[in-house]
Amino acid sequence: MIHVIRSEWIKFRSVRSTVLLVLAAGLLVVVVAFFAARSENHDAASGFCRPDIATAPAGSGSAIEGEGQGPSVQSSSGLCPINFGDITVGIPFALFLFGALGVQIIGQEYRFSTIRPTFTAVPRRGRVLAAKLLVVTAACAVVAAVMLALCALLGTVMVHDFTFDGIDQRVAWGTVLFIVGWTALGMGVGSIVRQPIAGMLILLVEAFVLENLLRHLVHGSGKWLPFVNGIQMTFRDPDHSGELRSITGGGVYFFVVAAVIWSVGAVLAHRRDA
Amino acid sequence: MIEARGLTKRYGSTVAVDDLSFRAEGNRVTGFLGPNGAGKSTTMRMVLGLDRADAGGVRIDQKRLIDFAVPMREVGALLDAAYVHPTRKASEHLWALAASNGLPRKRVDAVLGLVGLSEVAGKRVGGFSLGMKQRLGLAGAMLGDPHTLVFDEPANGLDPEGIQWMRRFLKGLAADGRTVFVSSHLLSEMALIADDLVVIGKGRLIFQGPVDAFVKGAARSWVTVRSPQVAQIATALAEQGATVTSGDDASIDVVGVDAKTIGELAAGLGATLHELAPRTGSLEDAFLEVTAGAQEYRGDPRAGSAIPGTTAPGGTPS
Numbered sequence: 001m002i003h004v005i006r007s008e009w010i011k012f013r014s015v016r017s018t019v020l021l022v023l024a025a026g027l028l029v030v031v032v033a034f035f036a037a038r039s040e041n042h043d044a045a046s047g048f049c050r051p052d053i054a055t056a057p058a059g060s061g062s063a064i065e066g067e068g069q070g071p072s073v074q075s076s077s078g079l080c081p082i083n084f085g086d087i088t089v090g091i092p093f094a095l096f097l098f099g100a101l102g103v104q105i106i107g108q109e110y111r112f113s114t115i116r117p118t119f120t121a122v123p124r125r126g127r128v129l130a131a132k133l134l135v136v137t138a139a140c141a142v143v144a145a146v147m148l149a150l151c152a153l154l155g156t157v158m159v160h161d162f163t164f165d166g167i168d169q170r171v172a173w174g175t176v177l178f179i180v181g182w183t184a185l186g187m188g189v190g191s192i193v194r195q196p197i198a199g200m201l202i203l204l205v206e207a208f209v210l211e212n213l214l215r216h217l218v219h220g221s222g223k224w225l226p227f228v229n230g231i232q233m234t235f236r237d238p239d240h241s242g243e244l245r246s247i248t249g250g251g252v253y254f255f256v257v258a259a260v261i262w263s264v265g266a267v268l269a270h271r272r273d274a
Numbered sequence: 275m276i277e278a279r280g281l282t283k284r285y286g287s288t289v290a291v292d293d294l295s296f297r298a299e300g301n302r303v304t305g306f307l308g309p310n311g312a313g314k315s316t317t318m319r320m321v322l323g324l325d326r327a328d329a330g331g332v333r334i335d336q337k338r339l340i341d342f343a344v345p346m347r348e349v350g351a352l353l354d355a356a357y358v359h360p361t362r363k364a365s366e367h368l369w370a371l372a373a374s375n376g377l378p379r380k381r382v383d384a385v386l387g388l389v390g391l392s393e394v395a396g397k398r399v400g401g402f403s404l405g406m407k408q409r410l411g412l413a414g415a416m417l418g419d420p421h422t423l424v425f426d427e428p429a430n431g432l433d434p435e436g437i438q439w440m441r442r443f444l445k446g447l448a449a450d451g452r453t454v455f456v457s458s459h460l461l462s463e464m465a466l467i468a469d470d471l472v473v474i475g476k477g478r479l480i481f482q483g484p485v486d487a488f489v490k491g492a493a494r495s496w497v498t499v500r501s502p503q504v505a506q507i508a509t510a511l512a513e514q515g516a517t518v519t520s521g522d523d524a525s526i527d528v529v530g531v532d533a534k535t536i537g538e539l540a541a542g543l544g545a546t547l548h549e550l551a552p553r554t555g556s557l558e559d560a561f562l563e564v565t566a567g568a569q570e571y572r573g574d575p576r577a578g579s580a581i582p583g584t585t586a587p588g589g590t591p592s
Contacts (some may be wrong), residue, residue, distance in 0.1 A: 002376055003375060003376040004374050007370050007373040010370040010373055011370045012361075014359055014362050014366035014367075014370065015359055112357070113354065114357055116322075116357050117355060120322050120324065120339075120351050121371050122345065123345055123446070252379045273319070273324065273326060274319075274324040
């Protein structure tokens with residue numbers, strides 16, 4: 001198995017688009033954090049304490065609303081403290097890129113038919129898929145961790161009253177976990193549809209369109225929507241409307257759905273002609 | 275040795291491969307022939323476990339491919355030179371394949387040298403010509419130095435020197451004791467490299483055996499006779515029941531009597547012979563003969579003349 005993992009790592013790093021995609025996802029969050037930190041710092045310095053957030057009901061609105069929001073409390077310095085979650089607002093956008101990477105890691109094998117020499121060299125297809133999953137999720141987890149560390153560093157350096165409290169730690173871990181799960185789910189979709197573009201569109205529409213529509217149109221559907229439940233792990237102040245599961249429950253449900261979709265993709269990859 | 279038994283593959287109501295059984299032995303090049311749509315590529319993919327057979331199975335040296343601990347040491351394959359990622363470098367493409375089976379990095383350099391691509395090892399494959407990709411595919415097949423090799427149209431895109439190299443390469447592999455199973459549309463090439471043939475049509479086995487037996491069994495044989503007394507010889511042969519057709523003024527083609535009999539008959543007549551040549555049809559002739567009813571697709575026999583509905587220069591619509 002270790003040989004197959006090594007092979008998949010060579011494949012991963014030797015294709016420009018793959019490397020660029022994962023770096024772009026990480027960089028996007030860091031660049032957005034830079035501008036957010038600059039903006040938050042300016043607001044805080046001018047005594048503007050984000051009353052919109054202080055009074056807004058948390059967890060309302062679209063699937064990605066509320067990301068990074070949390071109760072603001074005036075610090076002893078008289079300035080509004082800026083949390084880690086306040087500057088990592090680029091995460092929902094980067095998620096699409098991480099998911100796309102998951103689709104691409106398997107989809108491009110089918111697109112260029114390199115899956116045939118791959119499965120000829122390693123006829124036990126489950127090993128190939130497991131190795132791909134391990135490589136792509138590990139790479140995304142590392143990039144996500146570095147990305148979040150850089151965001152924290154930017155906050156520390158640029159923002160006067162930056163805080164990284166226990167909730168932020170949970171947000172950081174939750175973000176890494178969610179990215180890992182979302183990438184795995186993307187790979188599952190890629191294994192099922194075997195078309196990179198179609199797979200990416202399915203992820204995009206499911207997360208950012210379909211789940212929002214269902215949540216607002218079908219009463220009680222919120223608890224069964226994997227993306228909107230899972231992404232609560234990345235929020236400082238999760239949904240309190242009761243429409244969604246708890247942070248832990250939503251995270252577990254999201255991972256169960258991701259595991260099921262990945263497994264369906266693996267079974268189909270095993271059964272279908274390569 | 276490759277042994278296929280009862281291989282069957284259906285796509286909906288279409289039967290692409292129908293109860294196909296054959297063997298490709300070690301120490302020999304086995305050519306795999308069939309018209310377009312006969313099921314050759316599907317069969318090759320089933321041999322490699324890429325397509326799932328609806329019935330039957332394949333054993334390579336008595337085992338399924340999935341049972342080998344290091345598959346690349348047992349089987350190497352080139353199905354299509356285009357099965358490469360265009361932005362990946364040649365050496366990385368091979369290194370990824372080699373690593374999957376725990377093969378050492380030095381094998382990559384060795385096979386690149388074997389196929390003459392050492393100088394472009396660091397180049398991205400997207401910039402390769404078809405011939406270069408073909409060589410890269412061959413390098414991939416040879417990474418594990420396998421006992422069994424499966425090639426689908428390996429001469430595609432190669433220049434004449436490349437084709438000649440390929441011929442020597444395949445024959446050399448077989449001479450080393452390996453099983454070489456190769457399909458090609460270049461029948462003249464196949465005649466030069468193959469020891470045995472597996473011929474299929476519409477997914478079914480038409481012939482399996484040595485090339486010579488296939489050609490002798492399927493192609494026409496005749497004797498060309500050239501003599502100043504050709505009319506006298508023709509009359510005598512016709513009286514013996516031979517079928518005689520006229521060639522040019524001084525020659526005839528004779529079917530049904532061998533060269534030795536004709537020579538003795540000419541001597542008896544006191545005739546002078548300028549040529550007495552036994553002839554046999556080519557592999558192509560034999561192939562066309564046996565697959566005449568098994569072609570899935572046929573071109574317009576008038577191809578090469580004016581296309582119907584078009585107007586020849588200065589003429590009327592055909």
